Amino acid sequence: xxxxxxxxxxxxxxxxxxxxxxxxxxxxxxxxxxxxxxxxxxxxxxxxxxxxxxxxxxxxxxxxxxxxxxxxxxxxxxxxxxxxxxxxxxxxxxxxxxxxxxxxxxxxxxxxxx
Amino acid sequence: xxxxxxxxxxxxxxxxxxxxxxxxxxxxxxxxxxxxxxxxxxxxxxxxxxxxxxxxxxxxxxxxxxxxxxxxxxxxxxxxxxxxxxxxxxxxxxxxxxxxxxxxxxxxxxxxxxxxxxxxxxxxxxxxxxxxxxxxxxxxxxxxxxxxxxxxxxxxxxxxxxxxxxxxxxxxxxxxxxxxxxxxxxxxxxxxxxxxxxxxxxxxxxxxxxxxxxxxxxxxxxxxxxxxxxxxxxxxxxxxxxxxxxxxxxxxxxxxxxxxxxxxxxxxxxxxxxxxxxxxx
Numbered sequence: 001x002x003x004x005x006x007x008x009x010x011x012x013x014x015x016x017x018x019x020x021x022x023x024x025x026x027x028x029x030x031x032x033x034x035x036x037x038x039x040x041x042x043x044x045x046x047x048x049x050x051x052x053x054x055x056x057x058x059x060x061x062x063x064x065x066x067x068x069x070x071x072x073x074x075x076x077x078x079x080x081x082x083x084x085x086x087x088x089x090x091x092x093x094x095x096x097x098x099x100x101x102x103x104x105x106x107x108x109x110x111x112x113x114x
Numbered sequence: 115x116x117x118x119x120x121x122x123x124x125x126x127x128x129x130x131x132x133x134x135x136x137x138x139x140x141x142x143x144x145x146x147x148x149x150x151x152x153x154x155x156x157x158x159x160x161x162x163x164x165x166x167x168x169x170x171x172x173x174x175x176x177x178x179x180x181x182x183x184x185x186x187x188x189x190x191x192x193x194x195x196x197x198x199x200x201x202x203x204x205x206x207x208x209x210x211x212x213x214x215x216x217x218x219x220x221x222x223x224x225x226x227x228x229x230x231x232x233x234x235x236x237x238x239x240x241x242x243x244x245x246x247x248x249x250x251x252x253x254x255x256x257x258x259x260x261x262x263x264x265x266x267x268x269x270x271x272x273x274x275x276x277x278x279x280x281x282x283x284x285x286x287x288x289x290x291x292x293x294x295x296x297x298x299x300x301x302x303x304x305x306x307x308x309x310x311x312x313x314x315x316x317x318x319x320x321x322x323x324x325x326x327x328x329x330x331x332x333x334x335x336x337x338x339x340x341x342x343x344x345x346x347x348x349x350x351x352x353x354x355x356x357x358x359x360x361x362x363x364x365x366x367x368x369x370x371x372x373x374x375x376x377x378x379x380x381x382x383x384x385x386x387x388x389x390x391x392x393x394x395x
Binding site: 060071 | 307308318325328333336338340343346347350351365
């Protein structure tokens with residue numbers, strides 16, 4: 001588990017990675033840089049994932065397999081928990097991170113987490 | 115004529131979903147009651163956004179009001195829904211002629227002639243145009259005929275790229291996998307259908323308001339600044355959510371095959387267009 005997170009955090013620009021319970025937003029495992037509030041990231045990512053899942057299902061696109069929130073000073077990238085037994089794989093990153101690379105590592109970590 | 119209008123109004127009042135609004139709108143237009151005609155056409159379009167004849171009617175009224183830019187968008191939309199809609203083809207020819215693009219005007223009339231080779235008014239319009247006289251603005255040849263209906267494409271299978279007229283048309287009537295809402299989840303423009311063809315506009319709009327609030331809360335509490343966009347890959351389609359203005363949200367939906375990066379570029383363009391569209395409202 002920690003090896004999978006390690007591969008995510010090795011990507012340049014990633015400030016932290018974690019496994020989160022989609023159901024209750026609690027941290028399952030984490031590897032974070034100083035200053036990142038793991039509990040808050042977990043809770044907020046789980047909440048946003050739930051809302052996004054409902055919107056996407058309603059829109060007919062099916063449940064999400066990857067999503068990415070882009071903000072001015074950073075980004076959150078998530079592989080949602082449906083395929084991983086209710087575990088979200090989350091990365092917190094700098095705004096200019098290589099999204100494609102992080103996505104690949106998140107999907108790998110999700111496979112490892114199953 | 116007044117009796118016709120009364121009778122048609124009564125029919126429409128009895129069955130607001132009926133297509134009698136096409137005849138009522140045209141009757142009002144011919145009588146010069148353009149504001150009344152406009153209301154009838156807009157109400158009809160709200161109920162039948164994918165009806166080419168409704169866009170054609172709206173365009174004719176706009177032309178009478180000299181609002182040629184919007185008339186162009188409406189006829190353009192009608193042709194996209196029903197490519198052989200001769201009323202819309204003639205309408206576009208008329209507008210092209212007005213701006214001096216004779217080649218496009220003639221091309222549209224020729225297209226109309228291919229669809230209706232026995233229609234003498236098309237030959238007449240071509241002849242007039244070649245002489246330098248404006249072809250007549252089209253009348254409602256199709257208003258009483260069977261409507262040229264085209265179902266909206268599923269939100270997940272639309273692949274067309276954007277151009278400005280289409281995006282505006284999409285925001286008016288929902289053809290581009292676009293949905294524009296305000297912060298409270300109220301629809302400002304566009305619409306969405308799911309894979310089964312069911313209208314899911316209001317449901318998605320309601321959920322999106324929650325997504326937006328949660329995205330803003332997440333970005334703020336984690337010290338990431340304002341959120342700028344949310345991209346998501348789904349099992350059957352990809353979506354991108356953005357802010358054309360601080361109070362509005364734009365959802366762009368595309369099929370699964372469109373990479374998220376390309377979707378983000380499209381969404382960026384759509385966002386700029388939506389912003390301009392909102393400013394015009």
